[in-house]
Amino acid sequence: MNVLIASSEAVPFCKTGGLADVAGALPKELERLGVEVSLILPLYRKVKREGLKPTNLKIRVPVSDRIEEASIWKGKTGNNVPVYLIEKDRYYDRDELYQTPEGDYPDNAERFIFFSRAILEAVKSIGLKPNLIHSNDWQTAMVPVYLKTIYKDDPYLRNIASLFTIHNLGYQGIFWYLDMHLTGLGWEYFNPEGIEFHGKINLLKGGIIFSDIINTVSKTYSEEIQTEEYGFGLDGVLRKRKADLYGIINGIEYDEWNPATDKNIPARYSLNDMKGKALCKRTLQREMGLKERDSPLIGMITRLASQKGLDILSESIENLMQLDLQIIVLGDGEERYQRILTDISRRYPEKAGIKIGFDNVLAKKIYAGSDFFLMPSRYEPCGLGQLISLRYGTIPIVRKTGGLTDTIIEFNPKSPRIPIPPSRIPLCPPLLKGDVGGLSGGKGGFKKGRRMGIRGNGFLFEEYSAEALLNSVKNALSSYKDKNLWRALVSNAMSSDFSWGASAKKYLDIYGRAINSANEKS
Numbered sequence: 001m002n003v004l005i006a007s008s009e010a011v012p013f014c015k016t017g018g019l020a021d022v023a024g025a026l027p028k029e030l031e032r033l034g035v036e037v038s039l040i041l042p043l044y045r046k047v048k049r050e051g052l053k054p055t056n057l058k059i060r061v062p063v064s065d066r067i068e069e070a071s072i073w074k075g076k077t078g079n080n081v082p083v084y085l086i087e088k089d090r091y092y093d094r095d096e097l098y099q100t101p102e103g104d105y106p107d108n109a110e111r112f113i114f115f116s117r118a119i120l121e122a123v124k125s126i127g128l129k130p131n132l133i134h135s136n137d138w139q140t141a142m143v144p145v146y147l148k149t150i151y152k153d154d155p156y157l158r159n160i161a162s163l164f165t166i167h168n169l170g171y172q173g174i175f176w177y178l179d180m181h182l183t184g185l186g187w188e189y190f191n192p193e194g195i196e197f198h199g200k201i202n203l204l205k206g207g208i209i210f211s212d213i214i215n216t217v218s219k220t221y222s223e224e225i226q227t228e229e230y231g232f233g234l235d236g237v238l239r240k241r242k243a244d245l246y247g248i249i250n251g252i253e254y255d256e257w258n259p260a261t262d263k264n265i266p267a268r269y270s271l272n273d274m275k276g277k278a279l280c281k282r283t284l285q286r287e288m289g290l291k292e293r294d295s296p297l298i299g300m301i302t303r304l305a306s307q308k309g310l311d312i313l314s315e316s317i318e319n320l321m322q323l324d325l326q327i328i329v330l331g332d333g334e335e336r337y338q339r340i341l342t343d344i345s346r347r348y349p350e351k352a353g354i355k356i357g358f359d360n361v362l363a364k365k366i367y368a369g370s371d372f373f374l375m376p377s378r379y380e381p382c383g384l385g386q387l388i389s390l391r392y393g394t395i396p397i398v399r400k401t402g403g404l405t406d407t408i409i410e411f412n413p414k415s416p417r418i419p420i421p422p423s424r425i426p427l428c429p430p431l432l433k434g435d436v437g438g439l440s441g442g443k444g445g446f447k448k449g450r451r452m453g454i455r456g457n458g459f460l461f462e463e464y465s466a467e468a469l470l471n472s473v474k475n476a477l478s479s480y481k482d483k484n485l486w487r488a489l490v491s492n493a494m495s496s497d498f499s500w501g502a503s504a505k506k507y508l509d510i511y512g513r514a515i516n517s518a519n520e521k522s
């Protein structure tokens, strides 16, 4: 199988969120499984050029009634996964990937419609022979649209299947209808069966409608997005395609996120020897200007957005500050939340530390140095923060939604132990027909994505309210006080296995389905 992964960001080249982690890790894991895989990205100013080289290849990409020329750079990731980067300075030689504090770049429609079409032109120019292109989120959602429209009879591209992954339905790439000319598509595609959405263009909708198979990043989220509450207006479109809609939980890169080898944290530790974690905590308290003491420390690393529960956090923060705890937030995003959090850290300097910005190194120090990790998300497609926290023995307190439901199991102090050695617990049973489906799939074996046999690894609350958040934190703190319980809980957390292996195999399965489906249609 030969697969091209198309993404607008990927670790280690450029990152604004979880998509980059996934697009960075999945190709390496697929390579391990014997897939011939490559990755394609825009060459942003932020991408470090070491290890990358310009090629002689040029592409000519139709945009509106013009031709835009671009160049292709090449590098690699993993052992030998080729990475191609589209160099087009007019679009990508900017400070940020998508937006500045003033808002989205006004030409984002053009930047990513161009990118999607450039991917197909690059496939031809490089001479890649993918059976399937795996595109991700609205930025590359036009790839499946083009494969089924403008390029459907292209002798080079016509048999390529498509998988489209929704990492977050809240971001759809919606633009005014007069941008339609950028796509090169006729107005016959500007209708509810095409990419029109309430009088505007919706790129993500195009991805859903035109791709052979669709998936999202947890089973629960694949079900939630078919409801009005979580569907962002596209639940009807998704329900229509439910037979082709799957949910596959993300993993994290266990080599990258590993407290036993992590050079970015002040001391290394593992389940057998946790002394280093205490040092990480003290160092973090010092670095963030908090009082060095043994009260429970809650970390948060997040976009400052309502999706991430910042509204209920803001509502409860004053009450949280009355408890015996400390809190550290690293976040980037909406100014109103920056203000609320900065104000709290000024008024409670010994208990609350806030750092505004995006900082990969500080993030690791917080994952390692905290006792708890808070994710009170309104909705959460998968969530990576809780998975990284588990790896660092930091206990997630999360709202029961999306991927958080599928990865965090409420800790029960009455039966705290793990019944089977974790290394022998399969991540999930081998894939059976229909077993990865959203609503299409079997209900057997692998319940709600949970790891079989693992006992509670965190704390969950259901109602989206400040009060439920506060109660869940209070409940979590009570387990911190009992050292034996705490050890069992940390041990459960660190034994949970969310490495990529099993999920990558599930991707292989749906790639196969997409290829079969494309063959049947052609």
Ligand code: ADP
Pocket: 016, 017, 018, 019, 021, 168, 301, 302, 303, 330, 331, 332, 357, 358, 359, 360, 363, 382, 383, 384, 385, 386, 388
């Ligand atoms: P998102 O919806 O933002 O993609 P995820 O939980 O899926 O949320 O992934 C977020 C990723 O980005 C994690 O790797 C997290 O550690 C990282 N991250 C989020 N905010 C920051 C920040 N301010 N600084 C550094 N890393 C961050």
